[in-house]
């Protein structure tokens with residue numbers, strides 16, 4: 001029969017010698033490969049005790065930013081949600097009431113803000129679309145979870161600690177403690 005490709009090989013069907021029947025050359029060859037690997041540099045790291053440095057352009061978990069006075073920057077304009085190719089962002093806007101100027105920077109704020117990390121592809125378009133410097137992608141990643149619900153991040157998960165009242169939490173979040 002004609003071969004379909006030039007890669008086929010004729011099978012050697014000659015009977016095995018006594019030496020070959022003992023499989024000693026094959027076992028020795030296999031062991032040499034195994035021992036050879038024992039002295040190579042192991043590429044595996046012992047996470048979470050060890051971590052690899054992130055690339056300078058790494059885009060990780062989202063963070064909702066505050067201004068220097070601790071007020072939420074997000075004005076619930078929806079540009080991030082429109083820019084998101086994965087439709088991972090949902091929000092509900094609310095009007096700022098009198099006396100809430102110390103909480104929200106703009107007259108409108110996000111009463112609810114959610115990102116579905118299972119949908120997110122960490123492209124960073126939400127960060128680029130935001131006119132208020134309110135959202136950015138940090139250098140951490142979403143930890144594993146047993147439930148899908150655990151990957152829906154709400155405002156309480158995304159907002160950075162208040163620099164005025166939670167200064168130590170903020171420093172810890174930035175890895176400065």
Ligand code: SF4
Pocket residue numbers: 080083084085086087088089115119120121122123124125126127
């Ligand atoms: S990083 Fe990309 S996919 Fe993820 S929420 Fe932002 S725009 Fe959507």
Ligand code: SF4
Pocket residue numbers: 073074075076077078079080081091110129130131132133134135
């Ligand atoms: S994070 Fe930025 S783009 Fe998204 S709703 Fe808030 S202000 Fe608008």
